[in-house]
Amino acid sequence: MTFCKSICLLSYLLVSLTFCHLAADANAAKHTNVILIMTDDQGGWDYGFMGNKHLNTPNLDAMAAGGARLSRFYVSPVCTPTRANLMTGRYNYRTRAIDTYIGRAMMEPEETTIAEVLAPAGYKTGIFGKWHLGDSYPMRPQDQGFQEVLVHRGGGIGQPSDPPEGVGKYTDPVLFHNGEQKQMKGYCTDIYFDHAMKFIEQNEALDKPTFIYLATNAPHGPFHDVPEDLRQKYKAMDLNDAYGFDLNKRRKNEKLFDNTSRIFSMIENIDQNIGKLFQHLKKIGAYDNTLVLFLNDNGPNGPRFVGAHRGMKGRVNEGGIRSVLLAHWPAQLKAGTVNNRIAAHYDVFPTILAATGVDKPEALKLDGVNVLPLLKNQAESWPERALFLQWHRGDEPTPRTNAAVVTQNYKMTFSKENEPGKLFDLTKDPAESKDLADKKAKLAKKLTRQYNNWFADVSSTRPDNYAPPRIHVGNPKEPTTVLTRQDWRYSGPKGKGWTRDARGNWLVTVEQAGSYDIKVQFQKQEDRVTTELTVQLGDDQFQAKVPADQSEYVFKNVSLHQGKQTVDVKVAEGSIERGPMMVYLTKNK
Numbered sequence: 001m002t003f004c005k006s007i008c009l010l011s012y013l014l015v016s017l018t019f020c021h022l023a024a025d026a027n028a029a030k031h032t033n034v035i036l037i038m039t040d041d042q043g044g045w046d047y048g049f050m051g052n053k054h055l056n057t058p059n060l061d062a063m064a065a066g067g068a069r070l071s072r073f074y075v076s077p078v079c080t081p082t083r084a085n086l087m088t089g090r091y092n093y094r095t096r097a098i099d100t101y102i103g104r105a106m107m108e109p110e111e112t113t114i115a116e117v118l119a120p121a122g123y124k125t126g127i128f129g130k131w132h133l134g135d136s137y138p139m140r141p142q143d144q145g146f147q148e149v150l151v152h153r154g155g156g157i158g159q160p161s162d163p164p165e166g167v168g169k170y171t172d173p174v175l176f177h178n179g180e181q182k183q184m185k186g187y188c189t190d191i192y193f194d195h196a197m198k199f200i201e202q203n204e205a206l207d208k209p210t211f212i213y214l215a216t217n218a219p220h221g222p223f224h225d226v227p228e229d230l231r232q233k234y235k236a237m238d239l240n241d242a243y244g245f246d247l248n249k250r251r252k253n254e255k256l257f258d259n260t261s262r263i264f265s266m267i268e269n270i271d272q273n274i275g276k277l278f279q280h281l282k283k284i285g286a287y288d289n290t291l292v293l294f295l296n297d298n299g300p301n302g303p304r305f306v307g308a309h310r311g312m313k314g315r316v317n318e319g320g321i322r323s324v325l326l327a328h329w330p331a332q333l334k335a336g337t338v339n340n341r342i343a344a345h346y347d348v349f350p351t352i353l354a355a356t357g358v359d360k361p362e363a364l365k366l367d368g369v370n371v372l373p374l375l376k377n378q379a380e381s382w383p384e385r386a387l388f389l390q391w392h393r394g395d396e397p398t399p400r401t402n403a404a405v406v407t408q409n410y411k412m413t414f415s416k417e418n419e420p421g422k423l424f425d426l427t428k429d430p431a432e433s434k435d436l437a438d439k440k441a442k443l444a445k446k447l448t449r450q451y452n453n454w455f456a457d458v459s460s461t462r463p464d465n466y467a468p469p470r471i472h473v474g475n476p477k478e479p480t481t482v483l484t485r486q487d488w489r490y491s492g493p494k495g496k497g498w499t500r501d502a503r504g505n506w507l508v509t510v511e512q513a514g515s516y517d518i519k520v521q522f523q524k525q526e527d528r529v530t531t532e533l534t535v536q537l538g539d540d541q542f543q544a545k546v547p548a549d550q551s552e553y554v555f556k557n558v559s560l561h562q563g564k565q566t567v568d569v570k571v572a573e574g575s576i577e578r579g580p581m582m583v584y585l586t587k588n589k
Contacts (some may be wrong), residue, residue: 030331031209032356033200033290034118035277036348038086038213039270040079040130040156040220043300044322045307046267052305054234054242056268059275060326063294067328068337068375074344074406075298075323077314077391079155080105080132082297082345083215087113087133087144089349089366091388093458096469097133098397100155102497103468103489103507106134107144110462112364114349115145118211121358124203127151128192129215135161135486136471137478142179146213150177150195153484157188158222160485160498160581164521170218170225179478187227189218189266193273197280204284209356219266220301223259230265237261243303244319246310246431251303259302278328287330291355293348294326308430314391316404316413317432321389327375329355339374342408344387347371384408386447388454396466399455405447412437412447421448470564474512474587481508483567483583501578505568510538512587513562518542518555519584522571532572535583538565557588 045052049061076082076092080100084092088111092098097107115125126148127141134140135153142149152175154161158168163181166174170188174181184191196214203210239257274294281287299313299320300306311317325343327333332355346368353360354370373379390403400414400421411432414421423437423444437444459465468489473481488504490497497504500523520533531546533553538561546553569580 030289031207033203033210033212033286034352034356035196035200035210035212035214035290035292036086036352037274037292037294038082038215039267039296040215040217041263041298041301041313042219042267042270042296043304043306043312043319044073044296044324045305045319046219046296046300047324050324051307054237054239054305055264057271059271059278060294063274063278063292063326063328064324066330066335067292067326068333068339068377069327070325070343070371070374071338071340072342072408073295073323073325074321074342074387074389075295076345076389077298077316077320077402079130079220079297081391083130083132084111085345085368086348087111087115087213089114089346089368091346091367091454091458093390093397093455093465094367094461096466098466099391099393100132101486102395102504103487104395105132105155106139106469106471106487108462108469109134109138109143111144112361113144113146114352115141115211115213117145117353117361117364118356118358119145119147121356123209123211123356123358124148124199125211125213126196126199127213127215128196128199129188129213130156130217131215132156134469134471135484136481137475138472139469140179140478143477148178148199150175150192152176152188152217153482154486156217156220161487164581168222168225187269189216189269189273192216193277197277200286200290201280201284204286211352211356215297216270218270219263223262226262226265227269230268231261234261234264234268242305244306244310244312247303256303260304263301263304289331291327291329291332291352293352294328295323295345295348297323310431316389316391316402318411318426318430321404333375334377337375337377339377339379341371341374341379341382342385342387342406343371343374344368344389351375386450388451390455395468397455397459400451403451403455405451405454407447410443410447412444412451414451421451423447468507470507470509473508473510473560473585474514474516480584480586483508483585485579485581488579501576503570503577503579505566506583507564508567509564510560510562513560515557515588516560517584517586517588518558519552519586520555520569520571520580521552521582521584522578522580524548524551525573525576525578529573532570534570534572536566536568536570538563560585 048057049064081092084095084097095111127146131141200210306319309318311319350370354372387406392402400417403414405412411424422435424432483506533544535542542555
């Protein structure tokens with residue numbers, strides 16, 4: 001933990017401890033637990049209670065009926081930005097986490113997560129599932145306030161950060177438990193929920209409050225490994241009308257129907273686990289005093305039903321940036337409460353603080369606001385506000401590109417930097433089909449000005465605002481640093497970040513000079529050809545010729561220098577050059 005971050009957290013530790021002492025005296029058995037559940041690529045209408053007539057989600061339907069929800073809740077168009085907003089209560093452009101790969105899915109370690117605020121106040125903190133904000137020190141969840149960690153690497157199982165032993169396995173996956181690689185048994189979503197339930201049960205037995213971040217990688221692809229009984233159920237359905245109203249009929253084919261049946265089976269499996277979770281909370285006596293929050297991270301990962309709207313993942317149409325926000329807390333929230341005031345993912349952080357009674361560190365600046373009054377329907381006069389959402393590919397954001405400003409009634413969208421924005425009245429035109437920018441020019445200029453001010457603000461949060469964070473090598477908390485294609489930077493042809501013939505490099509900081517082993521894993525192009533490896537690490541270069549029958553090599557006891565370095569590994573077979581699959585750097589004792 002850095003010095004500035006330590007001061008920020010220590011400054012309120014005494015206040016937090018005082019609160020915990022008073023709360024314990026008042027009613028020790030009634031501490032508030034928080035379980036924050038977020039699914040991956042489940043759209044905002046992939047629920048029975050949202051009008052989806054094909055999906056069977058009885059437990060989520062019951063959660064919505066038995067708790068409170070916000071009906072106008074917004075998230076980012078893709079997952080890493082949403083996760084950064086959620087964990088910090090701040091716009092992701094302040095956190096350096098701006099994309100989903102090429103080193104831009106790593107969050108600045110100076111940022112303070114909700115776990116880092118709750119843990120000093122006595123909470124036991126755990127994450128189960130997907131992190132996607134950095135796989136290496138100091139950006140791992142265990143470096144960011146989580147005490148119990150069971151996660152997969154990168155953006156999902158089946159992506160290049162998978163360990164070779166567990167590539168693409170949703171069933172019996174290879175996960176990482178508190179930093180150690182573990183072979184697991186069972187289906188991934190079931191594993192996350194099972195471990196989360198054991199975690200809260202252990203803490204309840206010790207009379208300790210719990211914060212759980214339960215982030216499934218389902219229903220994100222790949223779709224080859226899903227609950228088979230549920231897949232057969234949805235495969236037997238007629239899914240012709242399971243999609244958006246603007247879907248071209250020519251796109252409705254057997255492959256789409258098959259993918260949809262697989263996605264729906266993953267969603268129903270999540271719903272089944274929601275039911276098991278609530279039953280478990282009742283069993284251990286934590287049902288009434290546990291706040292369970294549920295949302296999805298972005299729009300659907302393909303054409304699906306989005307109500308009267310349009311759009312999907314990656315877009316700033318309503319279908320791409322809308323989520324449910326369900327809040328179930330029998331001790332505090334009235335069943336069936338629905339509030340239509342706009343809110344967003346960065347509001348969850350301050351809302352959790354309000355629910356737990358834990359104070360925000362004085363030096364911490366949040367962009368979100370506490371929406372607990374909305375969930376309690378106790379906000380008769382709620383101030384007008386504007387929400388800002390943006391995402392696109394690239395090393396840093398470009399102004400007015402795939403961006404939106406959302407108010408209670410209107411929405412301004414921007415497609416490209418040099419094109420004028422479009423204005424929509426969402427109350428009359430939820431499908432965003434009638435541009436009112438000329439007709440309501442004054443309002444369009446106002447929202448454009450607000451967007452420009454916002455972009456300038458978030459882009460100047462810190463010096464060199466969009467520089468990617470660096471992976472640290474040689475820290476005692478991580479004896480072996482693993483470099484994967486998830487976090488490398490382009491050094492080859494653009495657009496080939498994960499393809500077999502791609503090239504990339506990694507930005508690192510070597511904390512300790514000394515002797516290291518460097519293991520390189522790579523894919524063979526031709527089994528009969530010798531592979532030439534070149535490892536460039538700063539000013540140091542190491543080379544080796546690897547026999548044709550081998551796909552990894554270890555450079556033993558090489559000397560590395562302290563400081564900021566770039567790691568570049570070239571794998572050459574004849575005239576073919578590409579990057580490795582993974583690089584392992586281990587500090588020798």
